[in-house]
Amino acid sequence: MATLQEQRRAIAEGMRRSRAATGEAQRNATGNSIIEQRTGRAVADDINRLTKPPQQRRTLRPVEPVGSLPPSRGRGVYKPPAAGGTAGIASPLTEEAATRAYYPNRLIASTDGAVFFSVRAVKTLTMRDANDAEVVLELTDAIA
Structure with a gap:
């Protein structure tokens, strides 16, 4: 049978081994949380989860370009101006x-x-x- 001193050493060694694995995981988790706080990534994700996603804007249908009319032949009937100057008053008075x-x-x-x-x-x-x-x-x- 082991002495009390050997039993205590065995208990201490077991505790050290069990703590070593969890301590490293805790340090990594703490480091990652500090990085998230500094960058604000977690806060932005939380806010985005609370808000409604923005609606996608629908685009307008294309409008056909408007330009000048193509050249065409005139269809009017020419009337020469009436002779005699009855169109108005000629300046100067x-x-x-x-x-x-x-x-x-x-x-x-x-x-x-x-x-x-x-x-x-x-x-x-x-x-x-x-x-x-x-x-x-x-x-x-x-x-x-």
Whole structure:
């Protein structure tokens, strides 16, 4: 039979052997957890597990390119412009002498009523355009 001292040595040796295998595994697990904390990989994975995955965007259908129309032959009927210059007034306009007509004179009071003055507004104005056609301007009585 072994002595008490030999029994204690055997027990200590057995404990050392059993601890050696688990100690290395614990050190590796601790190192891996520290690396995950530093890189944030575990936190990102946890957050991604909690959120809904983003929906895939659907692409639009392609639109056919729009360009100019291909050249084609015209289908209109040509009408030459009417002779005689009835299309409008040709610039410049020149006033004919002594052709103005006026509305009747009106007495207008100042804002405070202390002064009155006479105003004569133009009624019609006769002018000639570049084609020597008569142009009559009829104006409204703005004072009335």
